[in-house]
Amino acid sequence: MSETASYLYGIVQAAPLTIAVALVSLLISIAIGLPVASARLSRFWFINQPAALYTTLFRGIPDLVLMFFLYYGGQELLNTFTELHQMDQIDVDPFWAGSIILGLVFGAYMAETFRGAILAIPHGQLEAAKAFGMTPLQRFTRITFPQMLRNALPGVGNNWLVLLKTTALVSLLNLHDMVQRADFAKSRMPHPFLFYFAVAAIFLLFTSISILVLNILKKRYNQGFEPRTSS
Amino acid sequence: MSPLPEKLQFILDNIPLILSGIGTTLSLVSTALLLGLFIAIPCGIILARSKNPLLRWPVATYSYIFRGTPMLIQAYMLYYGISPIIGDINGIQDSILWSILRETWPWLLISLVLNTGAYTCEIVRGAIETTPNGEIEAAKALGMSPRLMMRRIIFPSALRRALSSYGNEIIFMLQGSSIVSVFTMMDITGVARKLYASTYDPYTHFGTAGLIYLAIVISIVLIFRKLENRISRHLKPRSA
Numbered sequence: 001m002s003e004t005a006s007y008l009y010g011i012v013q014a015a016p017l018t019i020a021v022a023l024v025s026l027l028i029s030i031a032i033g034l035p036v037a038s039a040r041l042s043r044f045w046f047i048n049q050p051a052a053l054y055t056t057l058f059r060g061i062p063d064l065v066l067m068f069f070l071y072y073g074g075q076e077l078l079n080t081f082t083e084l085h086q087m088d089q090i091d092v093d094p095f096w097a098g099s100i101i102l103g104l105v106f107g108a109y110m111a112e113t114f115r116g117a118i119l120a121i122p123h124g125q126l127e128a129a130k131a132f133g134m135t136p137l138q139r140f141t142r143i144t145f146p147q148m149l150r151n152a153l154p155g156v157g158n159n160w161l162v163l164l165k166t167t168a169l170v171s172l173l174n175l176h177d178m179v180q181r182a183d184f185a186k187s188r189m190p191h192p193f194l195f196y197f198a199v200a201a202i203f204l205l206f207t208s209i210s211i212l213v214l215n216i217l218k219k220r221y222n223q224g225f226e227p228r229t230s231s
Numbered sequence: 232m233s234p235l236p237e238k239l240q241f242i243l244d245n246i247p248l249i250l251s252g253i254g255t256t257l258s259l260v261s262t263a264l265l266l267g268l269f270i271a272i273p274c275g276i277i278l279a280r281s282k283n284p285l286l287r288w289p290v291a292t293y294s295y296i297f298r299g300t301p302m303l304i305q306a307y308m309l310y311y312g313i314s315p316i317i318g319d320i321n322g323i324q325d326s327i328l329w330s331i332l333r334e335t336w337p338w339l340l341i342s343l344v345l346n347t348g349a350y351t352c353e354i355v356r357g358a359i360e361t362t363p364n365g366e367i368e369a370a371k372a373l374g375m376s377p378r379l380m381m382r383r384i385i386f387p388s389a390l391r392r393a394l395s396s397y398g399n400e401i402i403f404m405l406q407g408s409s410i411v412s413v414f415t416m417m418d419i420t421g422v423a424r425k426l427y428a429s430t431y432d433p434y435t436h437f438g439t440a441g442l443i444y445l446a447i448v449i450s451i452v453l454i455f456r457k458l459e460n461r462i463s464r465h466l467k468p469r470s471a
Binding site: 056057060061062063064065066068069071072073076165166167168169171172179182183186191192193194196197199200203204207208 | 296299300301302303304305307308311312313315316405406407409410412413420423427431433434437438440441444445448449
């Protein structure tokens, strides 16, 4: 195998790592987004205000700056802790650090998406549910949650596409992903365009597949809600 | 850990550097946005109105590729991939153009322009496609030529619908521009990284950078809210 080919193979081999970071971050962001969305909708200021502060900070500050702040800051915090307890230094694993940080960032976007999706449910339906004597939990599981899913799908899909592309930044935390492997090949080979092109092509493949899957999901969740054609 | 006043003093000593970082970010982003419009407006009009596949295909492909790949990779491709190829062209190193192209910033500017051009193209397309049919019919009934209709009816009406998405695009560009620090440019993030490297104090420097970005983002949001109110004044329900 020529040297160029072996570098390209290394880049392709690292592709699943990017997917793994993106999927772990997606799970974290949804796990954060749902409770924060309900907190944003709470009547109590000491619940909705901190939630609003979180979504504003994490959506207003660039992901790269947040990444550096949380990664280096987290490492610093760990160092202080280990020194205090006279333990060996613990190094933060870039995979988990990157996934958790992206999860925190996109949790803010997810929270706003879910909030909008809940607010889009017609109020009359909740009143009707109350009139039927449903408990708040029943109202949530039977009325709010299933409809929120449909309303949130386009927004969640969009967040996923942005998240997928943002995983490229985790290479800056020293994760040996495709981006970093291309960077490594650059320092050794005369024409690095090919390596970055390969990374771009793989990302494009991932986003294209995501768009196809999202369209299928959208069709599924909108069954019974399509505009009627007169025929 | 050092006490707070000392940290504050360090920030105060570096205010000129931080200000120059803000200047770099703002000028880079505003230039990229402006140049991006020159790509986005024609591309958006082509995607929304043209039926010619020779025009549609290249534009659709451009927009798809640049929206489907990370901005960081686009910048890597241009700066590490394309700039050495251009540099190898015979005689280019002696031309005046090279005195600019051998710098880092033109390549990053180009990659920001191409990126925002692709996203804004879709905003323009969407805004034009959602022009109410009645407006176009009325313009036709008045005998307007397609050009005149574009200028007087479609464009102003699309501008109103595009404004809030464009405000979001500006914010995304501002945030996305932080990647130029990876190429050792001294924008807001670049300055923070430099100060971090000399103090190993992540909270102060990345925190300051974050708050500066936040302040700019909030200003953009407020300005666009005002603009939107102004530009759609005549569509508001009348007060009694």
